[in-house]
Amino acid sequence: MNIEKNIPEGFWKLCLALVAAIWGGSFVVIKGTLDAVSPAWLMAIRFLLATLAVGVLFRRRLRENLDGSHLVAGALLGVASGTAYVVQNLGLADTTPGRNAFLTATYCVMVPFINWVVSHVRPGAHSLVAAVLAVGGVGLIALGGDLSLTMSWGDWVTLASAVLFALHIVLVARFSSAHDVMTLTVVQLATSSALAVVVALALEPLPAASAFAEPGVWVSLAYLVLLSSCFCMVMQNVGQEHVPPAQAALLLSLESVFAVVASVIFYGEEVTPRLALSFATIFAAVLVSELGSSWPTRRRAWGDVVTGVDGRPA
Numbered sequence: 001m002n003i004e005k006n007i008p009e010g011f012w013k014l015c016l017a018l019v020a021a022i023w024g025g026s027f028v029v030i031k032g033t034l035d036a037v038s039p040a041w042l043m044a045i046r047f048l049l050a051t052l053a054v055g056v057l058f059r060r061r062l063r064e065n066l067d068g069s070h071l072v073a074g075a076l077l078g079v080a081s082g083t084a085y086v087v088q089n090l091g092l093a094d095t096t097p098g099r100n101a102f103l104t105a106t107y108c109v110m111v112p113f114i115n116w117v118v119s120h121v122r123p124g125a126h127s128l129v130a131a132v133l134a135v136g137g138v139g140l141i142a143l144g145g146d147l148s149l150t151m152s153w154g155d156w157v158t159l160a161s162a163v164l165f166a167l168h169i170v171l172v173a174r175f176s177s178a179h180d181v182m183t184l185t186v187v188q189l190a191t192s193s194a195l196a197v198v199v200a201l202a203l204e205p206l207p208a209a210s211a212f213a214e215p216g217v218w219v220s221l222a223y224l225v226l227l228s229s230c231f232c233m234v235m236q237n238v239g240q241e242h243v244p245p246a247q248a249a250l251l252l253s254l255e256s257v258f259a260v261v262a263s264v265i266f267y268g269e270e271v272t273p274r275l276a277l278s279f280a281t282i283f284a285a286v287l288v289s290e291l292g293s294s295w296p297t298r299r300r301a302w303g304d305v306v307t308g309v310d311g312r313p314a
Contacts, residue, residue: 012242016251019232019239024258026228027097028266030089033220036211039089040200045221047082047193050229054189057230058182065180066187073175074184078191080171084164085192086199087157094154096269099141101259102282103158108253108289109134110166118170126292133285140278185233253286 033042055062092100109130112123138159142151175184211217239248260279263269271279 007242009242012239013251015235016239016243016248017254019236020252020254021258022227022232023252023255024101024260025262026224027092027101027259028262029220029223029228031092031097031100031263031267033217033224034089034093036214036217037207038200038204039093040086040196040204041207043082043086043089044193044196044200046224046229047085047189047196049221049225051186051189051193053225053230054182054233055186057234058186061180061182062186065183070179070183071187073179074187075191077168077171077175077184078188079195080164080168081188082192082195084161084168086196087164088161091154091157091161094152095158097263097267098260098269098271098279099155099275100158101256101263102279103138103141103155104162104165105253105256105282105286106134106138106159107162107165107169108286110163111169112289114163114166115170115173119174124292126288130285130289130292133281133288137278137281137285140274140281250287250291253283253290256283256286 030042037045088100088104091103095103109127112121112127113131115121116123141155172184236252243251256279260269260271264271
């Protein structure tokens with residue numbers, strides 16, 4: 001008897017909303033942890049622990065499916081997502097969690113256009129509308145009242161990470177149909193961890209041992225690895241099997257809204273009317289892009305990077 005079939009759809013919708021809330025909170029968690037651990041080292045530790053946890057959880061799938069094709073595809077995904085997360089965290093060091101979350105969310109709008117380049121699938125009219133809205137939202141963030149540029153380097157770096165996240169999602173869409181997704185995820189996480197270690201060794205000093213003597217650092221890592229990565233990945237994948245894609249996309253896109261709420265409550269971020277309008281415009285762009293698309297794997301692919309966005313998620 002399949003117990004999942006007897007659970008009402010409303011339960012799975014609540015689970016997806018919980019996933020969005022956890023992902024949204026991860027922006028504040030990462031922001032606070034960056035005071036103790038530098039961005040690349042934080043990602044290296046997070047990805048390594050997540051690799052071990054997910055690898056143990058899906059060890060049977062690994063034994064059944066791991067081969068050369070999965071290693072190559074997973075490694076390519078790991079380079080894309082690992083770079084995206086490291087770049088996103090570098091940006092978060094010089095911007096607020098709310099701005100970081102909404103600027104990252106523009107990846108949803110970018111996906112159809114990057115897919116156009118890679119797969120020669122022309123974006124629909126809704127994608128063009130979403131792109132205009134997204135540009136308008138970013139413009140509201142970028143320009144001050146005197147039309148001067150107010151984007152910090154962290155904001156620009158965050159936008160760069162959004163491009164990388166979009167590229168990763170396009171690659172997942174190409175690889176997932178011929179591969180086991182969980183096997184790809186484990187290889188991807190391992191590759192991302194190795195990449196983050198290389199970047200950290202090249203650009204950052206080793207974390208001070210005293211940083212890990214603080215209980216708060218371990219609480220943050222537990223949140224990022226166990227909740228934001230492992231729990232959210234499994235719950236999101238299972239939840240999307242029971243909730244229609246458009247509704248799932250709507251629930252999961254609340255991640256950026258939860259991020260702002262958490263940033264205001266825990267980080268003290270001030271949301272001015274202009275900033276609120278920019279966030280609302282970007283969120284509208286995400287909704288137009290997600291709900292107007294017939295590509296149901298988009299948010300599933302986001303779950304496969306194990307974030308978000310941290311997702312992060314994060």
